[in-house]
Amino acid sequence: xxxxAIVLIGNELLxxxxxxxxxxxxxxxxxxxxxxxxRMAVIQDIREDIARExxxxxxxxxxxxxxxxxxxxxxxxxxxSIAGAFGVGLxxxxxxxxxxxxHFQERITDAHLGMADLPVGMTLIEDDAIRWPVLVxxxxxxxxxxxxxxxxxxxxxxxxxxxxxxxxRSIYLNEDEANIADLLEKVEKDRGVTIGSYPRWFDTEYRxxxxxxxxxxxxVDQACxxxxxxxxPAHVVRLDPSAVxxxxxxxxxx
Amino acid sequence: xxxxAIVLIGNELLxxxxxxxxxxxxxxxxxxxxxxxxRMAVIQDIREDIARExxxxxxxxxxxxxxxxxxxxxxxxxxxSIAGAFGVGLxxxxxxxxxxxxHFQERITDAHLGMADLPVGMTLIEDDAIRWPVLVxxxxxxxxxxxxxxxxxxxxxxxxxxxxxxxxRSIYLNEDEANIADLLEKVEKDRGVTIGSYPRWFDTEYRxxxxxxxxxxxxVDQACxxxxxxxxPAHVVRLDPSAVxxxxxxxxxx
Numbered sequence: 001x002x003x004x005a006i007v008l009i010g011n012e013l014l015x016x017x018x019x020x021x022x023x024x025x026x027x028x029x030x031x032x033x034x035x036x037x038x039r040m041a042v043i044q045d046i047r048e049d050i051a052r053e054x055x056x057x058x059x060x061x062x063x064x065x066x067x068x069x070x071x072x073x074x075x076x077x078x079x080x081s082i083a084g085a086f087g088v089g090l091x092x093x094x095x096x097x098x099x100x101x102x103h104f105q106e107r108i109t110d111a112h113l114g115m116a117d118l119p120v121g122m123t124l125i126e127d128d129a130i131r132w133p134v135l136v137x138x139x140x141x142x143x144x145x146x147x148x149x150x151x152x153x154x155x156x157x158x159x160x161x162x163x164x165x166x167x168x169r170s171i172y173l174n175e176d177e178a179n180i181a182d183l184l185e186k187v188e189k190d191r192g193v194t195i196g197s198y199p200r201w202f203d204t205e206y207r208x209x210x211x212x213x214x215x216x217x218x219x220v221d222q223a224c225x226x227x228x229x230x231x232x233p234a235h236v237v238r239l240d241p242s243a244v245x246x247x248x249x250x251x252x253x254x
Numbered sequence: 255x256x257x258x259a260i261v262l263i264g265n266e267l268l269x270x271x272x273x274x275x276x277x278x279x280x281x282x283x284x285x286x287x288x289x290x291x292x293r294m295a296v297i298q299d300i301r302e303d304i305a306r307e308x309x310x311x312x313x314x315x316x317x318x319x320x321x322x323x324x325x326x327x328x329x330x331x332x333x334x335s336i337a338g339a340f341g342v343g344l345x346x347x348x349x350x351x352x353x354x355x356x357h358f359q360e361r362i363t364d365a366h367l368g369m370a371d372l373p374v375g376m377t378l379i380e381d382d383a384i385r386w387p388v389l390v391x392x393x394x395x396x397x398x399x400x401x402x403x404x405x406x407x408x409x410x411x412x413x414x415x416x417x418x419x420x421x422x423r424s425i426y427l428n429e430d431e432a433n434i435a436d437l438l439e440k441v442e443k444d445r446g447v448t449i450g451s452y453p454r455w456f457d458t459e460y461r462x463x464x465x466x467x468x469x470x471x472x473x474v475d476q477a478c479x480x481x482x483x484x485x486x487p488a489h490v491v492r493l494d495p496s497a498v499x500x501x502x503x504x505x506x507x508x
Contacts, residue, residue, distance in 0.1 A: 012450050014291045015420075015500065016282035017465065023296075028270035037268045039303070042277075042294040049293070072432035073451045074439035111432035146455055166269075178326035178365035185328035196266050197327045202402055211271065246269065 002163045004030055005057035006040040009050055009068040009078055010145055013042050021147045022067040026154065032247025034164035034215070035063070045069055050081035058085075058140055063161065065154075068145030070135075072111035082137050083119040090117045095124055099132055127156040168213045168246035169220050171227060172206040175235040183230040184210070191223040206237040217243045255469075256417045258284055259311035260294040263304055263322040263332055264399055267296050275401045276321040280408065286501025288418035288469070289317070299323055304335035312339075312394055317415065319408075322399030324389075326365035336391050337373040344371045349378055353386055381410040422467045422500040423474050425481060426460040429489040437484040438464070445477040460491040471497045 006026055012018040023040050030037045038061055043049045050069070057064045069078030083090050096116040104112050124133035134153050135142040141157065143150050177184075177197045188195045196211040212223045220243040228239065260280055266272040277294050284291045292315055297303045304323070311318045323332030337344050350370040358366050378387035388407050389396040395411070397404050431438075431451045442449045450465040466477045474497040482493065 011448065012452065012465075014281060014294065015285050015467075016278065017285075017422075017450065017500070018452070019278055024270065024273055027268060031269050031271075038298060040268065040296040044292060071451070071453070073435045074442070075449075075451070107430070109432050109435075111435040146453060148456055168271075176361070178363050181327045181363075181365040188328070194265065195329075196271065197325070197329070198266065198272070199325070199400060201400055211266075213269075246271070 001036050002034075002063065002161070003036045003038050003061040004063040004065065004161075005038055005061045007050070007053050007057060007064060007066045008040065008042045009045060009066060010042075011044050011075070013068075014044060022143070022145065022150045025147070025151065026065060026067075028247055029154065029158065030161070031166060032245065033158065033161045034166060035161055045075040045077055047077050047081045047084055050078060051085035054082060054140060055085040058138060062139060064140045066140065066142050067150055070115065070142060070144050072109075072115055076115075078142060079115075079118060079122075079135075082122075082140060082142070086119065086121075086137065088120040091120055092116055093118045093122070093124070096133065103131070125157055130156045164215055166213055166215060166246040167217050167220050167243040168211055169224050169240045169243040171210040171212070171224065171231075171239050172237040173208040173210065173231065173235050174206060174237055175208055175231065177208050180231060183227065187223050187226045187230070191219055191226065193219055193223040195223070195227075212243075213246055255290050256288075256317065256415070257290045257292050257315040258317040258319065258415075259292055259315045261304070261307050261311060261318060261320045262294065262296045263299060263320060264296075265298050265329070267322075268298060276397070276399065276404045279401070279405065280319060280321075282501055283408065283412065284415070285420060286499065287412065287415045288420060289415055299329040299331055301331050301335045301338055304332060305339035308336060308394060309339040312392060316393060318394045320394065320396050321404055324369065324396060324398050326363075326369055330369075332396060333372060333376075333389075336376075336394060336396070340373065340375075340391065342374040345374055346370055347372045347376070347378070350387065357385070379411055384410045418469050420467055420469060420500040421471050421474050421497040422465055423478050423494045423497040425464040425466070425478065425485075425493050426491040427462040427464065427485065427489050428460060428491055429462055429485065431462050434485060437481065441477050441480045441484070445473055445480065447473055447477040449477070449481075466497075467500055 006023055008023050013020050041053050043053055069076050093116050100112055100116055119137055122135055122137045126133045130152050134157050143153050184195050193212050193214040198209045212220050214220050260277050262277050267274050295307050297307055323330050347370050354366055354370055373391055376389055376391045380387045384406050388411050397407050438449050447466050447468040452463045466474050468474050
């Protein structure tokens with residue numbers, strides 16, 4: 001199974017000034033693509049912090065996705081930080097310089113051109129659907145912070161990450177999770193599924209949602225059967241009719 | 255200036271099954287309290303991952319806040335992970351056991367009582383506004399994942415983190431940030447403020463929002479003056495009338 005990490009870069013996220021959209025979007029997309037997201041970090045525009053996080057994530061996971069810090073101003077330091085993390089220099093990339101010159105024409109400035117100074121060894125993925133290429137260094141995919149551009153660029157490369165699928169089915173209960181803790185642990189081990197247990201303290205319909213997830217529908221259904229047999233029927237509010245791909249819109253708890 | 259990190263623990267966040275509310279809430283509250291949030295990590299319910307993140311954050315920042323993993327089921331491993339991170343054992347805490355017994359009465363189970371097995375050296379903050387105490391280990395404040403409980407517990411201890419205030423004022427422009435990149439860097443250095451530059455590609459009112467932030471209103475206003483003098487007035491859409499505390503509701507960009 002492929003693993004991934006997301007690194008969101010930007011003071012504006014940590015100060016609460018701008019609410020993250022990219023991380024949440026990518027979490028759901030990776031889930032839908034069957035990729036196991038292991039970690040997301042939100043960090044400031046500080047070279048050393050970015051370099052440390054990227055070095056560690058790149059070594060630990062199959063894919064790393066960054067968001068932010070690739071514009072033309074002084075706080076855009078993602079590319080420099082990648083160079084620092086992996087011990088390479090920066091050099092002007094002719095292809096990207098051409099793209100920038102085409103776009104900005106006579107309005108181009110040195111600050112714009114600085115966006116074409118890439119870590120040595122960085123590659124560009126071009127696609128008809130996007131005006132500017134996606135930048136890749138090893139297993140690090142560099143995406144912009146502006147949500148519309150982030151989405152467009154990720155969608156242009158998304159297919160290459162497809163690695164199966166996760167399926168999910170939920171059981172809604174009026175029961176205290178502590179009373180079924182042993183059952184949950186046993187079924188999770190027996191069936192090789194992932195079981196989540198989410199109490200709702202302020203919900204009138206149910207008090208606990210159990211989610212059962214696995215890569216095969218049959219596994220999910222067997223585990224749901226085990227759970228239903230182990231739980232007092234008087235406490236069951238409802239069981240989802242079937243397992244659905246775990247990126248379906250209706251699987252998110254508000 | 256006090257620094258902080260947030261560690262959100264839970265597979266359900268990384269799979270996109272539940273959208274985080276606690277991290278975003280705490281980001282904004284810490285900003286309002288004058289605390290400099292340096293980092294937020296979202297990690298899985300894995301003991302080694304939690305221990306590594308907490309050990310590193312606890313050593314690097316003044317405060318660490320965790321969310322999640324403190325319930326009675328098999329995937330609630332935050333307390334064990336703290337014990338692992340700091341090399342201490344777990345022991346049953348009599349005060350917390352009493353709170354649990356009072357609450358659950360004859361319905362109490364071993365799984366419930368397990369929630370009172372705390373890392374040796376953990377302290378409890380009790381407050382009339384909350385039923386259950388806040389758990390603290392050194393500079394690590396352990397909060398529950400359920401948003402309503404997370405909020406209630408944080409608010410019960412929030413005052414102790416007050417450390418001045420940040421003020422913010424925005425300038426809205428029809429200008430390419432690359433054309434004023436040098437000006438932004440200079441004013442930031444000259445005035446000791448933090449300047450953010452946020453392009454809006456799909457906004458009809460303006461194309462760039464500049465934010466100026468500092469701990470004193472005077473600093474913010476001087477920096478805004480410098481910027482307004484340096485920018486072609488034809489490109490200015492509007493300037494906020496005054497600096498506001500940076501946790502004001504109207505400072506968030508949707």
